[in-house]
Amino acid sequence: MLNLKHLPINSFNENIAYLHKDCTAYRVDDIKSLSKIEIHGGVKPVYAFLQIVDDDKLVRPNELALNTEAFKLINLPEGANVTLTMSPPPPSLNSIKRKIAGNILSSGEYSAIVNDIASKRYTNMDIASFLVSAGSFMTAPEVLAFTEALVGDNIIRWDNENIVVDHHCLGGIPGNKTDIIIMAIVAAYGLPMPKTASRSLTSCAGVADTMSVLANVDMDENKFRKVVGDCRGAIACYNALSIAEANKIISAVERYIGITQHQYIVSSILAIKLAAGVTHLVIDIPVGPKSRIKTTNDAMRLRKLIEYVGDMLSVEVDAVITDGSEPIGNGIGAVLEARDVMKVLRNKDDAPQDLREKSLFLAGRVLEFDPKLRGGQGYYVAKELLNSGRALEAMNKIIHAQGKAPQPQLGHLTRDVVATAAGVVESIDNERINKIGVLAGASKYQGAGLDLLKKVGDKVEQGETLYRLHSVNSTDFAFANSVVDGYTGYEISGRSVY
Amino acid sequence: MLNLKHLPINSFNENIAYLHKDCTAYRVDDIKSLSKIEIHGGVKPVYAFLQIVDDDKLVRPNELALNTEAFKLINLPEGANVTLTMSPPPPSLNSIKRKIAGNILSSGEYSAIVNDIASKRYTNMDIASFLVSAGSFMTAPEVLAFTEALVGDNIIRWDNENIVVDHHCLGGIPGNKTDIIIMAIVAAYGLPMPKTASRSLTSCAGVADTMSVLANVDMDENKFRKVVGDCRGAIACYNALSIAEANKIISAVERYIGITQHQYIVSSILAIKLAAGVTHLVIDIPVGPKSRIKTTNDAMRLRKLIEYVGDMLSVEVDAVITDGSEPIGNGIGAVLEARDVMKVLRNKDDAPQDLREKSLFLAGRVLEFDPKLRGGQGYYVAKELLNSGRALEAMNKIIHAQGKAPQPQLGHLTRDVVATAAGVVESIDNERINKIGVLAGASKYQGAGLDLLKKVGDKVEQGETLYRLHSVNSTDFAFANSVVDGYTGYEISGRSVY
Numbered sequence: 001m002l003n004l005k006h007l008p009i010n011s012f013n014e015n016i017a018y019l020h021k022d023c024t025a026y027r028v029d030d031i032k033s034l035s036k037i038e039i040h041g042g043v044k045p046v047y048a049f050l051q052i053v054d055d056d057k058l059v060r061p062n063e064l065a066l067n068t069e070a071f072k073l074i075n076l077p078e079g080a081n082v083t084l085t086m087s088p089p090p091p092s093l094n095s096i097k098r099k100i101a102g103n104i105l106s107s108g109e110y111s112a113i114v115n116d117i118a119s120k121r122y123t124n125m126d127i128a129s130f131l132v133s134a135g136s137f138m139t140a141p142e143v144l145a146f147t148e149a150l151v152g153d154n155i156i157r158w159d160n161e162n163i164v165v166d167h168h169c170l171g172g173i174p175g176n177k178t179d180i181i182i183m184a185i186v187a188a189y190g191l192p193m194p195k196t197a198s199r200s201l202t203s204c205a206g207v208a209d210t211m212s213v214l215a216n217v218d219m220d221e222n223k224f225r226k227v228v229g230d231c232r233g234a235i236a237c238y239n240a241l242s243i244a245e246a247n248k249i250i251s252a253v254e255r256y257i258g259i260t261q262h263q264y265i266v267s268s269i270l271a272i273k274l275a276a277g278v279t280h281l282v283i284d285i286p287v288g289p290k291s292r293i294k295t296t297n298d299a300m301r302l303r304k305l306i307e308y309v310g311d312m313l314s315v316e317v318d319a320v321i322t323d324g325s326e327p328i329g330n331g332i333g334a335v336l337e338a339r340d341v342m343k344v345l346r347n348k349d350d351a352p353q354d355l356r357e358k359s360l361f362l363a364g365r366v367l368e369f370d371p372k373l374r375g376g377q378g379y380y381v382a383k384e385l386l387n388s389g390r391a392l393e394a395m396n397k398i399i400h401a402q403g404k405a406p407q408p409q410l411g412h413l414t415r416d417v418v419a420t421a422a423g424v425v426e427s428i429d430n431e432r433i434n435k436i437g438v439l440a441g442a443s444k445y446q447g448a449g450l451d452l453l454k455k456v457g458d459k460v461e462q463g464e465t466l467y468r469l470h471s472v473n474s475t476d477f478a479f480a481n482s483v484v485d486g487y488t489g490y491e492i493s494g495r496s497v498y
Numbered sequence: 499m500l501n502l503k504h505l506p507i508n509s510f511n512e513n514i515a516y517l518h519k520d521c522t523a524y525r526v527d528d529i530k531s532l533s534k535i536e537i538h539g540g541v542k543p544v545y546a547f548l549q550i551v552d553d554d555k556l557v558r559p560n561e562l563a564l565n566t567e568a569f570k571l572i573n574l575p576e577g578a579n580v581t582l583t584m585s586p587p588p589p590s591l592n593s594i595k596r597k598i599a600g601n602i603l604s605s606g607e608y609s610a611i612v613n614d615i616a617s618k619r620y621t622n623m624d625i626a627s628f629l630v631s632a633g634s635f636m637t638a639p640e641v642l643a644f645t646e647a648l649v650g651d652n653i654i655r656w657d658n659e660n661i662v663v664d665h666h667c668l669g670g671i672p673g674n675k676t677d678i679i680i681m682a683i684v685a686a687y688g689l690p691m692p693k694t695a696s697r698s699l700t701s702c703a704g705v706a707d708t709m710s711v712l713a714n715v716d717m718d719e720n721k722f723r724k725v726v727g728d729c730r731g732a733i734a735c736y737n738a739l740s741i742a743e744a745n746k747i748i749s750a751v752e753r754y755i756g757i758t759q760h761q762y763i764v765s766s767i768l769a770i771k772l773a774a775g776v777t778h779l780v781i782d783i784p785v786g787p788k789s790r791i792k793t794t795n796d797a798m799r800l801r802k803l804i805e806y807v808g809d810m811l812s813v814e815v816d817a818v819i820t821d822g823s824e825p826i827g828n829g830i831g832a833v834l835e836a837r838d839v840m841k842v843l844r845n846k847d848d849a850p851q852d853l854r855e856k857s858l859f860l861a862g863r864v865l866e867f868d869p870k871l872r873g874g875q876g877y878y879v880a881k882e883l884l885n886s887g888r889a890l891e892a893m894n895k896i897i898h899a900q901g902k903a904p905q906p907q908l909g910h911l912t913r914d915v916v917a918t919a920a921g922v923v924e925s926i927d928n929e930r931i932n933k934i935g936v937l938a939g940a941s942k943y944q945g946a947g948l949d950l951l952k953k954v955g956d957k958v959e960q961g962e963t964l965y966r967l968h969s970v971n972s973t974d975f976a977f978a979n980s981v982v983d984g985y986t987g988y989e990i991s992g993r994s995v996y
Contacts, residue, residue: 008552009516018507027942054506054566058556068552089756097756100633128623129755132630135598257627258587258595444525 001025002064004041004080006071013249015070015120017048017084020061026084028052036089036123039064041082042074047121073120090116093126099133107145114149118246127253131264138263144309146263150247150271151313156221158192158228158277165193165366166276168269169284170302171203172292174433174450175329175352177337178284179207180214180235181344181359181391186366187233188385188394193366194228196238196276202255203434204442204449205334208237213338213446216403227401234398243275260292262302270309280316280369282362286324290430296321318365322358326428326456329355333442333449333470335408345392354455360386411440411447411470413477417484419460423492428456432489439483440469441476448472454490466490499523500562502539502578504569511747513568513618515546515582518559524582526550534587534621537562539580540572545619571618588614591624597631605643612647616744625751629762636761642807644761648745648769649811654719656690656726656775663691663864664774666767667782668800669701670790672931672948673827673850675835676782677705678712678733679842679857679889684864685731686883686892691864692726694736694774700753701932702940702947703832706735711836711944714901725899732896741773758790760800768807768815778814778867780860784822788928794819816863820856824926824954827853831940831947831968833906843890852953858884909938909945909968911975915982917958921990926954930987937981938967939974946970952988964988 002025007018017037021028038045048070059065064082066074076082092112095105113130116122122130138146158164167182179195186193197217200206208217218240219227227234239248247268254264273281283306286292287299303319310317329340329352343351344359363385364378373381385391399405433450441448451468454460466488471477500523505516515535519526536543546568557563562580564572574580590610593603611628614620620628636644656662665680677693684691695715698704706715716738717725725732737746745766752762771779781804784790785797801817808815827838827850841849842857861883862876871879883889897903931948939946949966952958964986969975 007556009556010519010550010552012549021508051510051565052508054508058505058507067549093756096630100630100757100759102634124621124623125626125751125755128626129630132594132598132627133634136600136631136634253623257623258591259598261598 001081001083003062004074004076004078004082005059005063005065006078007058007065007067009067011067011069013069013252014124015046015048015073016051016067017070018051018053018059018065020056020059020063021052021054022061024061036087037084038087039066039070039074039082039084041080042076046070046074047087047119049123087121090121092116096126096129096133104139105142105145107148110142110145111149114146114246117249118152124253127250128257131250131254131257131259134263135259135261140305140308143263143267143305144312147267147270147309148313150244150250150267151274152244152246152271154243155275156194156225156243156277158194161192163191163280163369164278165191165280165282165369166195166273166278167193167282167284167362167366168273170265170286170292172430173286173288173324174204174327174332174430174437175337175340175355176286176327177207177210177329177341178355178359178362180211180341181355182363182366183233183235184345184391184395184398185359185363185382185385187231187398188390189367189381190232191367191370192228193233194224194276194278195233195235196241196272197235198238200443202438202443204332204437205337207235209334209446210337210341211235212237213334213405213408214342215399215405219402227398231394231398231401233394234402238272241276244271247271262305265302266305266309270306270313270315274313274315278315281310281318282365283317283319284322284362285319286322288324288326288430290432291324293324316369318369320362320365324430327430327433327452328358330452330455331449332433332437332452333440334446335410336449336451336470338408345386345395347387347389356386409447411445411449411472413471413474415469415481415484416465417467417469417488418463418465419490419492420462421492421494422462423460423494425454425456425458425460425466426491426493428452429489432487436469436480436483436489439476440471440480441473445472448476460492499579499581501560502572502574502576502580503557503561503563504576505556505563505565507565509565509567511567511750512622513544513546513571514549514565515568516549516551516557516563518554518557518561519550519552520559522559534585535582536585537564537568537572537580537582539578540574544568544572545585545617547621585619588619590614594624594627594631602637603640603643605646608640608643609647612644612744615747616650622751625748626755629748629752629755629757632761633757633759638803638806641761641765641803642810645765645768645807646811648742648765649772650742650744650769652741653773654692654723654741654775656692659690661689661778661867662776663689663778663780663867664693664771664776665691665780665782665860665864666771668763668784668790670928671784671786671822672702672825672830672928672935673835673838673853674784674825675705675708675827675839676853676857676860678709678839679853680861680864681731681733682843682889682893682896683857683861683880683883685729685896686888687865687879688730689865689868690726691731692722692774692776693731693733694739694770695733696736698941700936700941702830702935703835705733707832707944708835708839709733710735711832711903711906712840713897713903717900725896729892729896729899731892732900736770739774742769745769760803763800764803764807768804768811768813772811772813776813779808779816780863781815781817782860783817783819785819786822786824786928788930789822791822814867816867818860818863822928825928825931825950826856828950829947830931830935830950831938832944833908834947834949834968836906843884843893845885845887854884907945909943909947909970911969911972913967913979913982914963915965915967915986916961916963917988917990918960919990919992920960921958921992923952923954923956923958923964924989924991926950927987930985934967934978934981934987937974938969938978939971942974943970946974958990
């Protein structure tokens with residue numbers, strides 16, 4: 001018997017238990033290496049990684065301390081009596097050894113792996129082992145089985161709806177916040193679009209980051225339901241909803257180790273959308289030499305895999321391969337992107353036309369899921385909804401329902417990056433622009449980013465501004481400037497490319 | 499600027515840094531996921547995994563706390579001024595992505611990976627990713643490159659010796675402590691045998707565990723040199739020597755995730771032996787259906803890989819495939835194995851003959867590395883050294899030089915496991931016997947284990963004892979008993995197998 005204590009340490013999803021080296025209930029000397037324990041006393045055993053403490057002020061010999069993650073899970077007060085046993089490795093870890101040896105795993109094995117991850121029986125090390133082992137190859141039925149397992153138990157049901165739509169872009173293109181405009185148009189049309197979106201960690205801004213400039217996105221399921229019920233559309237942050245929980249844990253490790261295989265892109269997107277109750281999904285796959293997907297062949301393989309898994313799980317998927325050769329819209333970074341989105345919705349003269357046209361095209365594809373709509377009419381209906389102001393009206397209603405965000409501040413440290421010679425913008429390097437934006441602070445501060453004043457095909461004079469850098473923090477600003485000095489991301493040619 | 503603090507938490511090889519959530523020097527809010535930082539202020543930057551603390555008693559907002567591993571590395575007093583930067587992922591992590599994609603890595607890439615592991619730039623998650631990615635395939639030149647990188651900078655040089663021998667067994671066979679007997683015989687002959695050995699975590703006892711019953715094995719390099727210089731032999735615990743450091747970190751993760759690929763067996767053994775300055779090495783590869791290596795084909799592939807890497811790194815390797823169908827010797831667990839070893843060295847009538855014969859055979863192979871010895875004479879010379887008592891004399895001298903260990907205690911909780919019917923012992927299941935021994939406490943207590951009174955081919959009467967279980971701790975004893983009740987590990991047939 002040990003007394004429970006909370007050590008308020010946040011270890012980013014990993015449960016950690018701390019025992020004193022002279023623990024009264026357990027011979028800590030026996031533990032010579034990494035090991036996992038089961039802590040009993042709560043409703044279900046809690047699995048945690050063990051660390052040994054040599055300081056009575058942190059943990060006394062008759063105490064067992066848990067970090068914040070594990071303490072939350074055990075759901076007992078400090079001082080409660082707990083016992084512990086060594087935790088045998090979860091049997092599903094054997095499947096990882098089978099995968100390394102080149103085997104195809106069964107759906108039962110994927111289900112066991114995902115369940116063990118969801119119940120925190122895997123350490124991050126175990127999850128990394130799984131992702132890397134299955135990263136070298138998975139058959140399409142394996143991706144299906146993995147996706148099905150990731151959907152989890154909690155599925156949001158939209159009881160009175162036959163069609164529940166969503167749109168998702170694979171990303172990799174700076175700017176490109178079509179989703180918010182599409183959602184406004186679709187909601188104005190009347191199809192329910194409960195969009196789940198993520199915050200970004202590696203790019204300048206995720207859809208949830210940009211939307212959060214305009215409205216609160218951290219909604220629970222009830223709030224999400226209410227907004228969609230009242231407004232036909234909403235954008236909720238996926239991490240704030242209690243759905244597809246194992247996928248959240250897996251995604252954090254994926255991002256950490258930088259794994260980006262097709263199978264994980266497909267399983268993660270479809271699992272989240274299925275858990276959100278989506279029945280019809282448009283997926284935008286932008287292709288470009290500096291996009292996430294580099295070749296049309298690659299995009300085609302990904303499209304086929306999405307279609308296969310979607311069909312088997314009864315979600316209607318329309319995967320669209322689009323031009324990902326340059327940023328879409330002018331703003332990069334949450335505040336600047338939100339500005340572009342609102343300009344398009346307000347039909348402003350200076351609204352970025354590429355963002356407007358791409359949004360209309362994709363919104364049209366979403367609308368055509370409606371059997372009542374005549375084939376080929378989607379685009380025109382979308383355009384009418386945008387031009388008439390009905391999309392803006394729907395958007396304002398949604399912002400109000402989700403909870404309007406305070407007026408955002410654009411970073412006041414700025415630099416105009418200028419052309420060193422006259423010519424025509426021949427190309428803009430997405431990866432470079434993204435890197436400059438992240439360094440400028442865009443993944444941390446809403447107001448940081450880049451404002452592109454020139455796009456591909458535009459003529460520029462020597463000394464004319466190509467883009468304006470915005471930072472909130474001077475360290476970020478200095479970093480971004482040094483990278484810009486190396487290479488701006490723009491190629492200018494002396495002759496017209498057209 | 500932050501003030502350094504030590505949080506005495508042992509995280510088993512992983513460096514952890516703790517920052518207060520309201521840290522005065524760094525916006526902790528920006529950190530939404532797993533991240534690594536570099537801490538500056540010491541001689542070299544220290545890399546650590548970041549965790550966030552919400553308690554001034556653990557870490558104050560103007561402090562940076564390090565766990566025991568990281569605090570030792572930074573080598574500064576508490577209160578010292580340190581600064582921190584976000585650590586970009588080490589570039590060598592890209593090689594892991596290349597490996598997942600099926601590429602062959604260059605020797606430069608292996609060297610970069612191992613260097614980054616040695617300097618603690620990898621988290622355990624990163625190491626697991628590496629091991630799993632390269633676990634599915636490595637070419638022989640890749641194993642060579644990896645081994646060479648693992649040897650590290652500190653190589654023990656035995657300046658006045660042309661030949662420095664060692665013997666290593668791949669393990670998986672309970673008992674089987676030939677190494678200690680071989681070392682005594684070879685030392686008596688006069689060839690230098692600075693044996694490095696490991697403690698076991700997953701089997702009943704490693705060679706270092708068994709030797710530690712007789713003598714101190716935790717020697718530093720100077721002590722190791724002195725004992726070998728004076729006695730021509732010694733057995734040192736590898737973990738206590740400052741050699742092949744990256745391999746120690748990697749081995750802990752390998753054990754944790756249970757990876758056992760050939761490439762890792764070969765690279766680990768040869769790297770340790772090369773770092774210990776060994777020039778001539780006998781490797782025992784026991785094969786049996788319940789051994790670590792199950793088939794002769796598998797053993798042959800392993801032998802070829804060892805020979806290739808050994809040849810390229812100029813260590814003379816004699817890899818011997820032996821019978822691994824049943825335990826070798828009677829005792830299993832450190833104290834019982836040490837008893838067997840001393841019985842053989844003392845030429846006792848009841849010394850286990852299989853252990854004696856196998857040790858003589860392998861010692862003969864080691865001795866034949868001496869160019870002065872006539873081919874085929876090794877076994878007979880070894881036998882003469884054993885029978886004459888000169889091997890025992892060498893052993894006693896070595897025990898004295900390393901530091902005699904206190905008289906060991908055999909576990910006093912015992913159970914005689916008996917035959918349920920008369921017959922002949924047809925087989926003994928190594929894996930089962932190992933499991934029973936581990937559960938009985940053998941991997942934790944020197945005095946726990948099994949004493950086999952019958953071996954394959956022995957006649958048994960109904961009710962006659964097959965083996966005696968020894969435990970130190972009653973929980974272990976109960977566990978082991980319940981497993982024995984399921985299956986003893988012995989197959990008894992009604993008819994003679996011969």
